[in-house]
Amino acid sequence: MKRKIVVIGGGIVGCLTTMALHKNGAQVTLIERAELGAESSWAGGGVLLPLLPWDYTEPVNQLAIRGAAHYPALSEELTAATGINPEYTVSGLRILAPFNKNAAQQWCAQHKIEFALENDTLWLPHVAQVRNPRLMQALKCWLEMNQIPVIKAEISPITPNQNRVSQLRTSQGATLSCEDVVVTAGAWSQTILGDYSLDIALKPMRGQMLLYQQPVGLLREILYCDDFYLIPRRDGHILAGSTVEDMGFDKTTTKTAAEALHQKASKLLPALEECSAIQHWSGLRPGSPDNIPVIQRHPQLENVWLNTGHFRYGVTMAPAAAEDLVQLLLEKI
Numbered sequence: 001m002k003r004k005i006v007v008i009g010g011g012i013v014g015c016l017t018t019m020a021l022h023k024n025g026a027q028v029t030l031i032e033r034a035e036l037g038a039e040s041s042w043a044g045g046g047v048l049l050p051l052l053p054w055d056y057t058e059p060v061n062q063l064a065i066r067g068a069a070h071y072p073a074l075s076e077e078l079t080a081a082t083g084i085n086p087e088y089t090v091s092g093l094r095i096l097a098p099f100n101k102n103a104a105q106q107w108c109a110q111h112k113i114e115f116a117l118e119n120d121t122l123w124l125p126h127v128a129q130v131r132n133p134r135l136m137q138a139l140k141c142w143l144e145m146n147q148i149p150v151i152k153a154e155i156s157p158i159t160p161n162q163n164r165v166s167q168l169r170t171s172q173g174a175t176l177s178c179e180d181v182v183v184t185a186g187a188w189s190q191t192i193l194g195d196y197s198l199d200i201a202l203k204p205m206r207g208q209m210l211l212y213q214q215p216v217g218l219l220r221e222i223l224y225c226d227d228f229y230l231i232p233r234r235d236g237h238i239l240a241g242s243t244v245e246d247m248g249f250d251k252t253t254t255k256t257a258a259e260a261l262h263q264k265a266s267k268l269l270p271a272l273e274e275c276s277a278i279q280h281w282s283g284l285r286p287g288s289p290d291n292i293p294v295i296q297r298h299p300q301l302e303n304v305w306l307n308t309g310h311f312r313y314g315v316t317m318a319p320a321a322a323e324d325l326v327q328l329l330l331e332k333i
Contacts, residue, residue, distance in 0.1 A: 003026045004179040008181065158192060196300055208253055285311055293310040
């Protein structure tokens with residue numbers, strides 16, 4: 001498949017889609033408006049399972065479970081090729097009350113997920129995480145090593161000729177020819193599609209997080225309670241998050257959010273109460289109805305493909321989403 005394909009959007013979904021297309025013989029160019037993985041993919045926690053998965057639809061869970069299953073091999077491949085370890089780690093996930101115990105047990109049994117109920121908590125010992133900033137560094141290095149062009153540019157809204165897009169134009173006026181276009185631009189996807197934006201409520205959703213530095217081993221498992229989580233990294237860093245805010249493209253961090261996050265973190269792990277966060281950031285996640293991403297050919301444009309709207313679980317879903325998009329594209333050309 002020596003197709004000339006342009007992927008727009010260099011987050012985790014865009015990078016893994018580019019990687020999969022390259023492995024299938026396509027001539028791929030990746031375009032990113034800023035730095036690779038510097039938006040939602042960098043800003044999240046990297047937990048490889050939807051939080052309270054029984055509250056999500058089956059399409060979300062299936063894509064997430066399939067995506068998570070790719071990470072041991074993907075992490076090993078990237079580490080061996082680039083020397084950058086994404087730190088795939090089986091931490092386990094402990095969910096504290098309140099949660100629906102019956103729904104949780106039924107879901108775990110249905111999906112063959114090992115669990116234990118311990119003192120009003122649900123323990124999922126095989127839930128893993130990946131250190132998403134290092135994952136993105138490894139993917140960037142892999143793309144460079146495989147000589148895949150990565151262009152830093154902001155793409156103007158697409159302008160098709162009849163029902164095809166043969167050229168893309170940057171905001172600086174440069175043009176780039178293509179045979180197929182894959183839109184993986186997350187929260188910016190509707191902007192890229194312009195007049196051909198989808199009749200789906202895809203929009204940016206701000207998520208703020210805090211980072212603490214603690215002694216290695218203070219926290220060894222992922223903790224979750226009431227839509228809030230703590231994630232331990234191997235070197236003692238602990239992530240605390242996150243907010244879900246409908247604020248458009250505003251990435252401002254707020255004192256109110258920082259105080260609320262710190263209060264929740266201290267409640268879950270009292271050792272953090274007298275500690276100050278060493279970092280506070282926000283990211284714009286690509287919100288979609290029911291967290292269900294759009295992975296399909298554009299309904300009006302025959303050579304435009306969509307892999308976007310993964311909301312809070314882009315890192316988890318990305319390997320399977322890339323696999324599905326590439327399969328769809330291969331079937332149609």
